[in-house]
Amino acid sequence: MKKNLPLAILSGLLLWIAWPPTPYTTFLLFIGFVPMLLAIENIINDDKPKKGRRVFNVTFIGFFIWNSLSVYWVYNALKIVGEVVAIPITLIPYSLGPLLMATAFWLYYRLRLVAPRWVALIGLVCFWIGYEYLHQSWDLYFPWMTLGNGFAVSHQWVQWYEYTGVYGGTLWIWVVNILAFLIYTSLREAQTKRHRMALIMAIVIVVTVPLGYSLSVYHNYVEEVNPSNIVIAQPNIDPYEKDGTIPPASQLEILIQLSRQVAQPNTEFFIWPETAIPAPVYINEEQIGQNDFIKQAQLFLRKYPNGNLVTGAETYRLYNNRATPTAVPSPWGGDQFADFYSTALNIENGDRIQTYHKSRLVPGAESLPFGDALSFLKPVFEHLGGATGNYAPEKDAKVLYSQSGIGVDPVICYESIWGGYIARSVKKGAQFIAIITNDGWWENTSGKDQHLDYAKLRAIETRRWVCQSANTGISGFINQRGDVVKHTEWWVKTSIKQDINLNSELTFYVKHGDYIPQAGSVLAGIGILFLLGMRLRKKQTLTA
The missing domain is CATH 3.60.110.10 (Carbon-nitrogen hydrolase)
Structure with missing residues (x-):
């Protein structure tokens, strides 16, 4: 733990320094995960117990540092609703994101136990993309820290987002980090010079080809006059x-x-x-x-x-009954109900x-997460004057x-x-x-x-x-x-x-649309099912 924790902290600091709006440091995204991958490799290869727990704890700390330093301002955005509401909501980006990130790494560790390293690394990328897609889709969404957003201050590098969206950036960052990690481990493990040269050539191609293409598009792009x-x-x-x-x-x-x-x-x-x-x-x-x-x-x-x-x-609609799941008793009295909107x-x-x-309402501040399951809390928030869960959402995008x-x-x-x-x-x-x-x-x-x-x-x-x-x-x-x-x-x-x-x-x-995270999520699901199947098979073997 003593040598692995500093490596995880280093990853958290590198990713924070690389994150917008800091200029000229975007390149650090390409090596930000390497120290953390090395920490996990150390844990896998040592002889100490509770390796899975240690992997989770170490990565959570590193990601907590990255997230909290990058979005420290979230509390300011929420404190108007009161500390009772603002503090727990603030924990969503500070802690929930790192929790999901650490889970992706824990799944990678579990896959390493039953599959070759290269398979587990592919699985890690899928688990990560699956986490990112989940974190933009469920009721506690906060996709602010999606890796591909990290190129926002160096937008000249990612003109190909017109084909991939930000998830193409996530994929790019991970492939480069993994190749850098493999180059380092090839030196530490005394692998053949030919193998190292192949990895070096691969990382040069993976960095320069997308970058060169993007810069070419950027400098040659001409808007149609309208x-x-x-x-x-x-x-x-x-x-x-x-x-x-x-x-x-x-x-x-x-x-x-x-x-x-x-x-x-x-x-x-x-x-x-x-x-x-x-x-x-x-x-x-x-x-x-x-x-x-x-x-x-x-x-x-x-x-x-x-x-x-x-x-x-800010607008509203009145109903004679609770016509929608988001309707609340009318603040103007009577037996009517109302939906309120940010419009x-x-x-x-x-x-x-x-x-x-x-x-896309802010969880907690503007909407009640998992409204159906937590509907019993609605009277509490209504008693608080609608401090949270107050807005009704639009069903789909609109022009x-x-x-x-x-x-x-x-x-x-x-x-x-x-x-x-x-x-x-x-x-x-x-x-x-x-x-x-x-x-x-x-x-x-x-x-x-x-x-x-x-x-x-x-x-x-x-x-x-x-x-x-x-x-x-x-x-x-x-x-x-x-x-x-x-x-x-x-x-x-x-x-x-x-x-x-x-x-x-x-x-x-x-x-x-988001075809990359959809495909990544499917592969992540297959990976999780594979791990569950292996665990079940192991239990059956032990009880046989």
Whole structure:
């Protein structure tokens, strides 16, 4: 343990140093797992007992260091709901991710006991990809630490994400790490020079071919000219003062004035941040056109014939009974129930108003994980004033259309880290991506920088411009090859405009989605079944 724990800690530190938003250190991802693999090799080859437990403990510590240092800002984002709720929710990214990562390594150890090392290493990659896919799919999802996201600050290296998505990056990192590990062990185990040279040639090819291809695509990529003028407003309203301290009408006026400062007669989209129309003004979707703030926004748009406003709001629907699993007793009394939504509105220069409800809700803070199984807790949260599990989700990706037929993918905050989900909107007709977020909850931490960096990967995967409007974070425009062409500073009240190019072509990744993690998960499942079968066979042999 004494020599293996430092190796695991070294892996955790290397991965943290390599992680966005730190520039110029991305290459460390290619060796970050090597010390941990060596630690496991030491455990396998020593004569001490409880090897499986030691493998799990050592890897968990290393991954806890990597995760907690990389997403230390999560607590800031949740503390507004109160420490009682924020502390346990914070443990999801700090501890649950490392728990799943360590489990993948434990499964690798178990496979090493019954299979050759090369088979077990292939199994490790599948177990890891399976964990990543699980962690973006179940109710406790947090795919922020998906390995492929690590290239967000070096997006020039992964232009081929238009074919693979971020899971191609995960696969690339693992193959290089495994080859580096095998080169080291070949030296330690005195393997033949020919074997070492083959490994060295393999690692050179695996690094340089994808990198060279990507750089070639990056420098030769030319967008088809199809311009649309977009305005982004960043109101810089302190999220802790947003609800109650600053009147909603004043907040709306700030956004209107900022938008007017840079708008042109041909501006087609104004993009305002998440909950730009704040929580004290819940909008009844059945009467949305009668809302005074909606009318004020429509009045603003009259000066722009082709203008559309994509804005965040909080909306609700009323029912005479508990019509949906997410409905709660109406806070306005009576026998009615209500669903509340974090919503993106597309308000046209006319009467039509389209809605999209946030689908990927923050576990605990915005949704009750495993709602059916934990439904007995709903009255507790209702008693707490809906501190958690408060929003109802959209069932699937959606496209909002302008009156001229331009399709925009509305992405609300946390949703921007789901490449496959965004790809579904693009497949349905979105020609650019609008991310509306707050980001001020994270304060001046790396969270806001990571959020913008990750958006670059969505641009590459879909070959769509990304327009991000943050309340107090960083707003910006990202072109189709992932370059941030214009951005605001943090904690600045401002607005920016840009002529973007709309795109209707579909990338391979958009057409086929997350095929890599799906295949990896199937192989991981086969590996687990194989281990269970071997364990059962061993028991039968012992009892025979």
